[in-house]
Amino acid sequence: MLSFLHAADLHLGLRVTRFDPKTAGHVREARFQALDTLLLHAQRLAREGKLDFLLIAGDLFDDHAVDREIARRAFKMLDEKSPAPVYILPGNHDPLLSGGVWDREPWSGADGGRVRLLRRREPVAVGTDAKLFPCPVERKTSVDDPTSWIDPNRDGGIRIGVAHGSLKVRNDLPPDDHLISRHAVRERGLDYLALGHWHSRNLYADPEGVNRTAYPGVHEPMRFQGSTELRGWLPYSTGGIREEFLDTGRGEVLHVQIAEPGAPPVIEPIAVGHLTWLEEERRLNSETELAELINEVANRPDPHRRLLRLKLAGVLPATAMLRLGELAQVVEGRYLLGELDHQALHMEPTETEVEEVAGQGILRRVVEKLREETRVEDTSQRLLSERAILLLYEIAKGVKT
Numbered sequence: 001m002l003s004f005l006h007a008a009d010l011h012l013g014l015r016v017t018r019f020d021p022k023t024a025g026h027v028r029e030a031r032f033q034a035l036d037t038l039l040l041h042a043q044r045l046a047r048e049g050k051l052d053f054l055l056i057a058g059d060l061f062d063d064h065a066v067d068r069e070i071a072r073r074a075f076k077m078l079d080e081k082s083p084a085p086v087y088i089l090p091g092n093h094d095p096l097l098s099g100g101v102w103d104r105e106p107w108s109g110a111d112g113g114r115v116r117l118l119r120r121r122e123p124v125a126v127g128t129d130a131k132l133f134p135c136p137v138e139r140k141t142s143v144d145d146p147t148s149w150i151d152p153n154r155d156g157g158i159r160i161g162v163a164h165g166s167l168k169v170r171n172d173l174p175p176d177d178h179l180i181s182r183h184a185v186r187e188r189g190l191d192y193l194a195l196g197h198w199h200s201r202n203l204y205a206d207p208e209g210v211n212r213t214a215y216p217g218v219h220e221p222m223r224f225q226g227s228t229e230l231r232g233w234l235p236y237s238t239g240g241i242r243e244e245f246l247d248t249g250r251g252e253v254l255h256v257q258i259a260e261p262g263a264p265p266v267i268e269p270i271a272v273g274h275l276t277w278l279e280e281e282r283r284l285n286s287e288t289e290l291a292e293l294i295n296e297v298a299n300r301p302d303p304h305r306r307l308l309r310l311k312l313a314g315v316l317p318a319t320a321m322l323r324l325g326e327l328a329q330v331v332e333g334r335y336l337l338g339e340l341d342h343q344a345l346h347m348e349p350t351e352t353e354v355e356e357v358a359g360q361g362i363l364r365r366v367v368e369k370l371r372e373e374t375r376v377e378d379t380s381q382r383l384l385s386e387r388a389i390l391l392l393y394e395i396a397k398g399v400k401t
Helices: 021-047 068-081 287-298 324-334 351-358 362-373 379-400
Strands: 002-007 053-056 086-088 115-117 124-126 130-134 158-164 192-196 202-205 211-215 252-258 266-271 276-284 306-316 337-347
Touching (some): 068 115, 192 252, 276 287, 287 306, 287 324, 324 337, 337 379, 362 379
Parallel strands (some): 002 053, 086 115, 158 192, 192 211, 276 306, 306 337
Antiparallel strands (some): 124 130, 252 266
């Protein structure tokens, strides 16, 4: 039985430009916290006798400009906390380039210890009767299939391919994105092909219907779901954001077990992600619904590990609109990142509220004129009029209390 963890695309040192420096620092640090959780799972599996090695299929680092402290910290974590050998493949973000991170200490010596860099296209013996067939990336882009060097002739033992690139599952993929044959597993005589590069978990069956090719996805999410906003980071140098590089909001690795040569791999995802990115929309039509939302958002667990974008829509009376500040305080004060967008939330004061603000004098006519303007098609004018009425209401409430 061969048992290992398959991870990829950790992108340690990721540059985050979307947020303020403090939040960006937390997002960068979360990638190390997720790595630490990965290593805790590795220790658990080792205690259970279910771990022969760890495999990182490319892009351990976000680029070669990663600072020395991050490079050293990653090596130290893997070397001291992993209970089994760690095999690391250079990917398209951290390819085998002269003078890059792999040529600097401590990585320049990562050949024979616990942490081992897969620098060469040659079989590597692992476990008791298995081999890795690594396909290290040597440049950012390439039109060559990285697995083409692997001799398909089986010589006994379990055969694991390790590559970083795009599996050719459709015809519109960029030709220089390290395209890998859809059925490389069969063509190269492999029992499992561990891939990196795409950011969500995907399993692909061989011609017999057995899942032998897999992407684990990222170990730590990096975007709000439903959004393609990845400012400050591009997964592929000559193109924009493709669907393959949009994570599913889960940070995962794969636990893979293969009983013997030719046996179907047993593949189990393990959650290791640290942060949760939430982008939500809520429609509100009463003060009761707003109160319930405030209570719900205030009582969610672990707000310090959540990034929340909350967009509101609907129509509320003025009394309810006054409570938006309470909601904003919860969202912006308790969460790691909290953003409240209420541009689509409109105010419709009741007659009682208008009476309370304006009475029967000239101010009432001003309020009624503003109410007419809240029904115009011009969004900016409508919002301005609504806020003007709310301001008058707040002033009146302040005077009377």
